[in-house]
Each structure stands twice: as structure tokens, then as C-alpha cells.
Amino acid sequence: MGKAPTIRDVAARASVSVATASNVVNGRRPVGEASRQKVLDAIAALGYRVDRSASALRGRATRLIGMAVPDITNVFFASLIHGVEALAERDGYDLLIVSSNEDAGVERRRVEALVARRIDGLIVAPATDDSVPRLATEGLRLPPTVLVDRGAGAPGFDTVSADCEAGAYAAVEHLIELGHRDIAILGHSGHLQNIALRVSGCRRALGESGLEGRERVIYGGRNLDNLRGAIEMELHRADRPTAIFALTNICAFAAIKAARGLNLDIPGDISILGFDDFAWMSALRPYLSTVAQPKEGLVEESWRLLMRRLSPNGAPLEIERVELPCALKVRESTGPARPRLKAVAEA
């Protein structure tokens, strides 16, 4: 394959100095028209490409942004990436994406790989609320970093998140208005602040309707089958809930499967309300009622906060925290509470 041409090869072929060649490539300093043309020709002839590893080493900005998400197969995070990518493209940055599989250890390795490549900035939807702050504590030198979705309010970081508490409040309020009194709340676990806030929102809504203590919170872990099993068990009880508020789109998925498996009509026998919205939810039945997160806003604010830190501004910037409202979308998976007529077959 032969060795890749270097800027020295270009300079030699164009009979100019490497400094001049470098300057036509980067446009840092003016170059005479004659030299410029010779250099351009040499570059074309040789098929020269800048080696960014080397430029980075010499200290310039890389125009590379890293982005880490917990799970790339989750449409929610995929959309976040998609949005950020568009903005990066617009502003002349390249985006390097890594996925941590919801594992703080994997996240650490992946983020370190990014940092070791001298990215200019980093956007992370972290695996846990404190995984990224901890990296910094452990001595990893993070470039300007913004946390999105999770880790809201982490000390020392700009953060962008959805107002989960209010979103959940609106969700449960909707359910209560429909007459539901026994509402199961299905989540993965209570470890994420994000989720804890959603549960608080539920509590507040219940409390304001004189239903304090009536929520039944079920944590089924990350695994879909376990999640489904957990909610199924609840549905088998004589006093089974008349509505399920699923705290993530995976939970909604599990809830629907469980209801279907038990031959429960949605929303006739059981109402299901999700969190997170995406295209398929309005094409496939049941059209899921859901609390939509402000994806666009999360993306735009994350990018704005990051760019703000990257601009060579004099004054040291204060930490900025953004919280964006969710929107309740009522579709067809939620309906009036009805007496529990149907018996559920034993498993």
C-alpha cells in the first residue's frame, strides 16, 4: 500500500517549506498565490491527507466531539445522537459515539478512549448519575463536558434534563381523572435520580387527590423478561391495578406484552401509560399514551452549553443547569377505569 505522504512530501514536491504547505492546508497565515497553487497541486497529486493524530499532538483543537450513551439500541438515545450529530455537522465538528451498555465500567473505558484521543468536548448520557463526576474525581482530565438526561445537577457539570417529576405528575393526574385508583408504576430500578423523580411525581399526584400511599412501585430490572414477569405477577392479584404507568419505553413494552399475554384488553381491562415517545408508537396498536420527553430541547441545549464552553471566551463560565418540560400525549392506551370483571388465568 505504500506509505502515506506527509506534509514534508507535499512541501518537497511543491518546492516550498513545510511551514508554507501547512499554512495552505490550515489557512492560518496568508500564502502567496503561486505557492498556494503549487502546494494544492502537490496535495492532489500525492493524495495527501492531514494526520489529525499529529495535529492534535502539536496542540491544536481537534474539532472532535465525543458522545457517550448507555444504550444505542434504545430509540430515545439514538434520537439524541441523531440530533447532536446534525448540530455537529452544522458547526463543523465530527462526532465520535460510544455506547456503554448501561455499565459504568464500560462507560469509563469508552470515555477514556475518547479523552485519550484529545476530543475537544464531550456530551454524556451517563450510565449512572455519578459515574462521570467520579471519573473526574479519579483524575481523568475531562474536556468541557455536558451531562444530558441523567446526572442532572451533578456538581461541576453543565446538565440538561427533562422535568421528570412534573411529567410523571401529569401522567398520574391523567390516570386519576380517568378514575384509576390502583396504579402500578413499573420501572427498572430506583437508582437513577431520573426514575426516582418520576416516582416522586406520581406520589405527589396521588397525594393531592387524597390517594397517598396508593402507588405500587415495581422494579423489574433491566431485563425485559424479568420486567414482564414482575408486572405479570402484579396483574395476577385479585386487586390487580387498573392502570400501569411504565417509566421507560422498555417498561411500556414489557407491560404491553404482559397484558397481551394475560389476554387483558388495553385500555378496557388495563390502561397503560408510557414514558418516552417515538414514531412506531403512533402506528402500531395500541397507540400508546405517553409522556414525551423534549428530545429536541435536550439536544439543542446540550449542544449550546458545550459550544459555550468551547468558544474562546474570556470570562470563566458558571455551571448552567437546564430542565425542560415533558408533554403528555394522550392516545388510546389509556381509558376510564372499569371494574375488574375479568379473572386472569393462573400462570
Place this chain on the structure above:
Amino acid sequence: MGKAPTIRDVAARASVSVATASNVVNGRRPVGEASRQKVLDAIAALGYRVDRSASALRGRATRLIGMAVPDITNVFFASLIHGVEALAERDGYDLLIVSSNEDAGVERRRVEALVARRIDGLIVAPATDDSVPRLATEGLRLPPTVLVDRGAGAPGFDTVSADCEAGAYAAVEHLIELGHRDIAILGHSGHLQNIALRVSGCRRALGESGLEGRERVIYGGRNLDNLRGAIEMELHRADRPTAIFALTNICAFAAIKAARGLNLDIPGDISILGFDDFAWMSALRPYLSTVAQPKEGLVEESWRLLMRRLSPNGAPLEIERVELPCALKVRESTGPARPRLKAVAEA
């Protein structure tokens, strides 16, 4: 923030040479226990991290693999990434992901950014069949590269793909067995070999049943609304199809929306068969009959082919092309053809 410590700082603090420090970090050569401990202490005290930009420059492998996909929000590609990521993790590689938004120009920029960072290898699901070969032609020095999903058989590249022709054949055969004679085939465009092959598969199945020329191929572009509009128009005709074979999951989505909008029962009034499978399809109604692609296989073979090239093997390797079978999954969106009783309201 202070400057990041270098290996020289480490060496100085440990009172050893940089070579020794480097050797404890990389384990290339044995190091005495005493020195090793001093170096380790110094690293911990200083919070030293290897600067991979610099290592890369010096010529070592980077253990970095690049991966490019056309659309990260498409679950099919997201799954591919997810699979590759797991293998990369297993084998001690880091994965850098870029998404091209189905645009060859964006793809070129993104891939160049990857290459400029000295990745050791590259896996691409290309935006078009010839976009990556063209990059090579244009003089970009690609590391060992394997093409997956698209670009099968591109000269000079290892490729891995699904046997789309056979998959489509099986799909249409299934539809014919159900009595369908008017089958609409919905795709984005005929430009991708992938899609063209699916259409050929349809033709072959039709031909073998004495139905040659009966296929109606509809290309609706990438945009969901256009796609939906295109198939809707077809459904408005008096001789509307009794089945739709949607060539991608987006097309299936559009077809379902169109049928729903026209109040057509699936599969009573119209059967819908998709391509690509994913979890939600077996939870949300209609459970979509579909041609499932061999995702696992695509992932494993891509990785195997790449690793094969990266292992410092003597003999020059021959180009290898892998084609994997699809699997027809019959669920509930396909049913027997019935006379077209229902009139569709004018738009």
C-alpha cells in the same frame, strides 16, 4: 486545570528512564519489580494517562475500530452497532461510531475523520453500494475495511450481507400461497443493490407461479410521508393490491399507517409483510410478518473478517464474501387473500 502529566514526568518522579516507564505502561519488555512499583506509584500520584494520539503517531496499533452506519435511529443499524460493540469489548478494542444520515458526502467526511485518527480497522454499512470503494479510488487510505449489509461484492472489499433475493422470494411465495395475486412492493428507491435484489426475488417467485409481470413496484423515497402517500395512492385504485411487501422496516411502518388511515383491516383487507425484524414487532399490533435479517450473523462475520485482516498473519488474504440467509417469520399481518369488498373513501 494545569497541564496533563507526561510519561517524562512519570519517569522523573520515579527516578527511572522514560523507556522503563513506557515499558511498565505497555508491558512490551520486562521491568524489575522495584522500578515497576516506583513507576506505578508515580502514575497514581500524578494521575497519568497515556496520550493515544502520541502513541498512534509513533506507529503502534491504536486498537481502535471505526464503524459507520447510514442511520443510527434505524433499529436495524443500531442492533448492528450493538453487536459489534460487544465483540470489540470482548477483544479489547474500542469502537468509534459515526452515522452518515444516508448521505455519501457526510459519510465521506465522517469516515475521513475516523481514518485521520488512525483507526486500525473499519466496518461500514455504507450509504450507497459504491460510496466506500469510491473513497479508496479517490486516494483515501483506508485501513482494513469490511462492508456490511450494503455494497455486497464491492471490488477489493470483504463484504457481509443477507441473501435478500432468497428472503424476498420466500416472502412473496408465502403471499402467493395465501392466494394473493396483486402484490404491491414498497421500497425507498431502486438504487441500492440490496433493494434491487429483493425486487428480483419477488419477480422470481411471481414468475415461477405464472404471475410474471404482476408485481407492482412502488418507490416512495426516504421520507415517511411520501412513502405513505405513494402506497396510499395505490390503495385507492379499484384494483388495489391485496398484499403489500414492504422492503424495509420504514416501509412497513408507512404501509401500516396508510392502511390504518384508509381504515383497512390488516390482514383482512390487506396483508402486510415487512423486512427486518425487531422486538416491538412482536408486542405491538399487528404482529408483523416479516423477513428477518440474520443480524447476529452479519455482526459476527463482519468482526471475524476484520480480525482476520488485523492479525499479523503472513500470507496475504483473499477477499472474502459472506452471504447469510434470512428467515421468514409469519405472524399475524399476513392472511388469505379476500375479494376487495370494501371501497376506500376518496382522499
Place this chain on the structure above:
DNA sequence: TTGAAAGCGCTAACAC
């Protein structure tokens, strides 16, 4: 406007 030369942080000969 241009050129010469000094490193950026690291690894790999090559000595000892």
C-alpha cells in the same frame, strides 16, 4: 511572504 528548526508525548532501536 517564506523558511528553518524546535518540539508536542510517545515508542523503539540501540547501547550498556
Place this chain on the structure above:
DNA sequence: GTGTTAGCGCTTTCAA
């Protein structure tokens, strides 16, 4: 087992 040193390809003073 350890140290010295020459670069990797690039940008950027500094001088001309």
C-alpha cells in the same frame, strides 16, 4: 534490566 535518543507528522515561533 535499564537508559539514551531519534524520530512519528505536524504546527508554530522566530528570523529572514
